[in-house]
Amino acid sequence: MSNLRFITAGESHGQLLSAILEGIPAGVKINLENVNADLYRRQQGYGRGGRMKIESDKVEIVSGVRFGETLGSPITLIVKNRDWENWQKKMSIFGEENGEKVTAVRPGHADLTGVLKYNRSDARDILERSSARETTMRVAVGGICKEFLKACKINIASRVVKIGGVIDDYELMKLKIDEAKSKGDTLGGVFEITIKGVPVGLGSHIQWDKKLDAKLAMAMMSIQAIKGVEIGAGFECANLFGSQVHDEIFYDEDNRKFYRKTNRAGGIEGGMSNGEDIIIRAVMKPIPTLMTPLKTVDIETKQQVLASKERSDTCAVEAATVVGESMAAFVIAQALLEKFGGDCLSDIIATIETYNQRLNK
Secondary structure (H helix, E strand, O other): OOOOOEEEEOOOOOOEEEEEEOOEEEEEEEOOHHHHHHHHHHOOOOOOOHHHHHOOOOOOOEEEEEEEOOOOOOOEEEOOHHHHOOOOOOOOOOOOOOOOOEEOOOOOOHHHHHHHHHHHOHHHHHHHHHHHHHHHHHHHHHHHHHHHHOOOOEEEEEEEEEEOOEEEEEHHHHHHHHHHHHHOOOOEEEEEEEEEEEOOOEEEEHHHHHHHHHHHHHHHHHHOOEEEEEEEEEHHHOOOOOOHHHHOOOEEOOEEEEEEEEOOOEEEEEEEEEOOEEEEEEEEOOOOOOOOEEEEEOOOOOEEEEOOOOOHHHHHHHHHHHHHHHHHHHHOOOOHHHHHOOOEEHHHHHHHHHHHHHHHO
């Protein structure tokens, strides 16, 4: 099993967000500009709200890297919240309670279920951590994983496929977002991730929890507001004959390798990468904070009221693509280390080369 793992901490309006990433091998060169570029991308996109005008996320690495190279020890990353000065009293670690409680819990959010589960009287105790602000650190972690994957000749990209029913037409998507904003409403959509250069054989068919597609699906579903995931042709497979779904296999004599002319499997067969591009799509529901709120119940008075309003976005699908990219990078890095092992980058690359030579025979 790979020892690559990470954990995040911090609240949306707390002093800072942090993450510890353990298991990245020694010798990976880290370009902090690349990591911060992903953090910037996460904050962009048509339909983002006021919070993104306040925050300008920059990651700091405070352990595990020396002179720009990973040491093999845990990497600690932090992102400071610029808005903290306005929230110090409301989010104070100690001291007396300050600020109005959030009791008008939002439909579609973690508010009510979290309040009931953790026996809280203020939904802010739940929403501060369940907020998608947490994904800031996932993007930072994913940025480190991407640096490792690039050294292994694996690259990841993403794009928005659909917003509010509009497919592959950015101008019409913007108009749809404008319409939602004018109504105080929100929109979701679909994004797609493409991973190139993944070697054959990551993941395994032998147990349910070793399947690569299962791990990728779990990683996508762990992102706030994601409600569905598909690999390759995905749900469309339900409408087709087997002859229209399965990718025929061919052999390239010159390059001495097997290949497929189609990729409806999305690069994964039997829970293992098959050497083709890995294609993942995920569905993001509309954000549950509406400026024209839905009906709910006040958890304190038990009276019907309109749901509370936090500073929020009209549409954040474009930002979610970056988070999805980052989570995919982590899963592929984890699977790569599980397959090829090693504590330092040079050993891992040498092992991959030997493996590829064996496949070419």
